[in-house]
Amino acid sequence: MTQPPAPPAITATGLRKSFGDHVVLDDIDLEVPSGTIFSLLGPNGAGKTTIVKILSTLIGADSGHVRILGHDLDADPDAVRAAIGVTGQYAAVDGLLTGEENLMLMGNLHRLGRRRARRRTAELLERFDLGDAARKPASTYSGGMRRRLDLAMTLVGDPRLIFLDEPTTGLDPRSRRDMWDLVRDLVAGGVTVVLTTQYLEEADQLADRIAVLDHGSIVAQGTANELKRRIPGGHIRLRFAGTDALEAAARVLGGSRDDDALTLQVPGDGGIDAVRTILDRLDNEAVKAEELSVHTPDLDDVFLHLTGHSSTDNDERKAA
Amino acid sequence: MTTLTRATSDSATMLGRQLRHLLRYPSLTLMFAGMPIVLLLLFVYVFGGAMGSGLAGADGGRAEYLDYIAPGIMLITVAMVAQGTAISVATDMTEGIIARFRTMDIARVSVLTGHVVGTLIQTLISLAIVTGVALLLGFRPSAGPGEWIAAVGLLSVVTFATTWLSVALGMLSDSVETASNLPMPLMFLPFFSSGFVPTETMPTGLRWFAEHQPFTPVIETLRGLLMGTEIGDSAVLALAWCAGITLAAYIWAKKLYNRDPTR
Numbered sequence: 001m002t003q004p005p006a007p008p009a010i011t012a013t014g015l016r017k018s019f020g021d022h023v024v025l026d027d028i029d030l031e032v033p034s035g036t037i038f039s040l041l042g043p044n045g046a047g048k049t050t051i052v053k054i055l056s057t058l059i060g061a062d063s064g065h066v067r068i069l070g071h072d073l074d075a076d077p078d079a080v081r082a083a084i085g086v087t088g089q090y091a092a093v094d095g096l097l098t099g100e101e102n103l104m105l106m107g108n109l110h111r112l113g114r115r116r117a118r119r120r121t122a123e124l125l126e127r128f129d130l131g132d133a134a135r136k137p138a139s140t141y142s143g144g145m146r147r148r149l150d151l152a153m154t155l156v157g158d159p160r161l162i163f164l165d166e167p168t169t170g171l172d173p174r175s176r177r178d179m180w181d182l183v184r185d186l187v188a189g190g191v192t193v194v195l196t197t198q199y200l201e202e203a204d205q206l207a208d209r210i211a212v213l214d215h216g217s218i219v220a221q222g223t224a225n226e227l228k229r230r231i232p233g234g235h236i237r238l239r240f241a242g243t244d245a246l247e248a249a250a251r252v253l254g255g256s257r258d259d260d261a262l263t264l265q266v267p268g269d270g271g272i273d274a275v276r277t278i279l280d281r282l283d284n285e286a287v288k289a290e291e292l293s294v295h296t297p298d299l300d301d302v303f304l305h306l307t308g309h310s311s312t313d314n315d316e317r318k319a320a
Numbered sequence: 321m322t323t324l325t326r327a328t329s330d331s332a333t334m335l336g337r338q339l340r341h342l343l344r345y346p347s348l349t350l351m352f353a354g355m356p357i358v359l360l361l362l363f364v365y366v367f368g369g370a371m372g373s374g375l376a377g378a379d380g381g382r383a384e385y386l387d388y389i390a391p392g393i394m395l396i397t398v399a400m401v402a403q404g405t406a407i408s409v410a411t412d413m414t415e416g417i418i419a420r421f422r423t424m425d426i427a428r429v430s431v432l433t434g435h436v437v438g439t440l441i442q443t444l445i446s447l448a449i450v451t452g453v454a455l456l457l458g459f460r461p462s463a464g465p466g467e468w469i470a471a472v473g474l475l476s477v478v479t480f481a482t483t484w485l486s487v488a489l490g491m492l493s494d495s496v497e498t499a500s501n502l503p504m505p506l507m508f509l510p511f512f513s514s515g516f517v518p519t520e521t522m523p524t525g526l527r528w529f530a531e532h533q534p535f536t537p538v539i540e541t542l543r544g545l546l547m548g549t550e551i552g553d554s555a556v557l558a559l560a561w562c563a564g565i566t567l568a569a570y571i572w573a574k575k576l577y578n579r580d581p582t583r
Contacts, residue, residue, distance in 0.1 A: 056423045057422070057423055058419060058422055058423055078425050079425075081423055081424055081425040082425035084423065086419070086420060086423045088416045088419055088420070092415070092416030092417050092419055092420035093416070093417060094337065094415075094417045095415070096340070096341045096344055096345070097337065097340055097341075097344075101340060105333065105336075105337055108333040108336070109330060109333055109421075109424060109426050110424075111329070137344070150416075153420070154420075157424075
């Protein structure tokens with residue numbers, strides 16, 4: 001006996017949005033199953049935040065249809081608002097209030113009543129490790145603490161769907177890992193999470209499904225492993241003392257050479273076996289490499305492969 | 321829960337937020353009272369001697385001029401806090417917390433009413449300080465308790481109007497700098513009224529403007545209540561101006577808040 005599949009948390013079809021004549025979203029379709037982490041991956045300006053803003057009722061789409069947790073986004077935005085939580089890219093906390101007051105504010109707005117609001121506040125301060133700072137103004141918090149408070153505030157109303165818009169951008173590695181653990185705990189509790197990120201590693205660590213976004217379109221969608229299979233592996237980069245050595249190495253190994261930098265890029269996944277094979281073959285030909293570096297696939301490779309341009313190109317074009 | 325009780329309870333929560341801001345930064349309220357006090361000292365002690373004798377003849381002096389300008393100084397206090405409100409609304413709008421409120425199932429207007437009622441309280445505190453200083457300097461109103469209550473009522477009505485206006489201006493501004501400049505005219509309007517000199521002493525064009533701008537009937541009514549001068553139809557005019565400005569600014573502010581944030 002199989003259980004009937006739960007209805008999806010989000011179904012969006014044909015979302016379009018332009019600011020003036022600048023097309024930000026071009027015909028986006030999304031389906032996010034309940035109780036999963038769905039990640040929107042893409043560089044700045046790809047349209048990730050715009051999707052989150054539309055799905056969280058902050059701005060309207062030009063066209064398209066969205067259902068969230070069974071509610072029609074256009075017809076009943078308040079029902080959607082009551083069921084979701086949003087933690088934005090810039091910590092949405094009141095810097096003049098203390099951590100405790102921020103949480104109590106949320107409790108009051110969710111109409112929990114004084115006693116329940118107090119209990120929930122104490123519980124969240126404890127869970128997010130903010131107990132010591134509870135009575136200090138949020139403006140004095142570190143970046144990691146602000147993000148934790150932000151997420152805690154989102155959880156006061158027990159949302160069933162949470163949008164996390166670049167929750168770890170600008171955080172140090174430790175705070176980032178703490179945030180990842182918190183997100184995993186949430187999903188273990190049955191919450192659906194939509195996560196935007198520019199870090200492949202983050203999507204890889206957390207997401208059940210990933211949609212890669214570029215210039216307002218979804219260019220690829222799938223699990224982390226499915227996407228990785230579509231991305232060619234990394235490469236190994238060798239530098240030589242002179243053109244003769246480079247010449248010899250290129251003959252043996254193939255790959256693409258850069259005569260000015262005296263380097264050779266050899267495709268490979270950067271595993272120990274691949275590196276050993278390359279070095280053995282160079283040894284056999286008595287060619288000596290000066291330097292070796294291993295390049296593992298990152299977001300740039302995903303973009304290079306999926307779109308034919310790198311994510312930094314994209315930033316420059318946006319800035320221009 | 322009905323829409324109205326919901327709006328009331330959410331507005332009360334938002335007012336609580338504003339009052340905490342006020343308590344945490346009392347220096348802001350003191351600053352709003354400080355500027356009118358400096359103007360009061362300047363006008364009374366620097367210009368007061370000459371102005372007083374110009375106003376009331378040879379036997380007039382500083383004391384007469386202080387009595388004359390006190391209502392104008394009160395309105396400058398109101399305008400000063402209004403400017404602060406525009407800045408704090410603009411700052412608020414650039415913070416993520418407002419985006420959070422917008423994605424929550426709460427009465428939308430509550431964010432704005434929180435600001436307005438908070439400002440009203442802040443203005444009354446500033447006015448109490450400024451009036452206290454004026455009394456110390458020798459301001460001697462002739463008002464009885466009834467007139468005082470009416471004066472506080474009138475000042476609250478004016479504050480209500482200027483605050484809704486500055487809330488709208490605060491949202492209209494795309495930066496905090498613009499927000500601090502947009503309400504500037506409010507600061508200057510009391511000078512181009514009957515607040516500091518009688519309008520009869522002004523050149524024709526300016527005099528016409530001074531006699532027909534909203535602050536003049538407000539000042540005349542306030543002066544009438546506090547000093548017992550003739551009020552005439554000023555009270556009706558003052559209330560009509562306030563009602564009109566409040567209604568227009570409220571609709572405008574609500575519309576600005578509900579538009580798509582473009583950022």
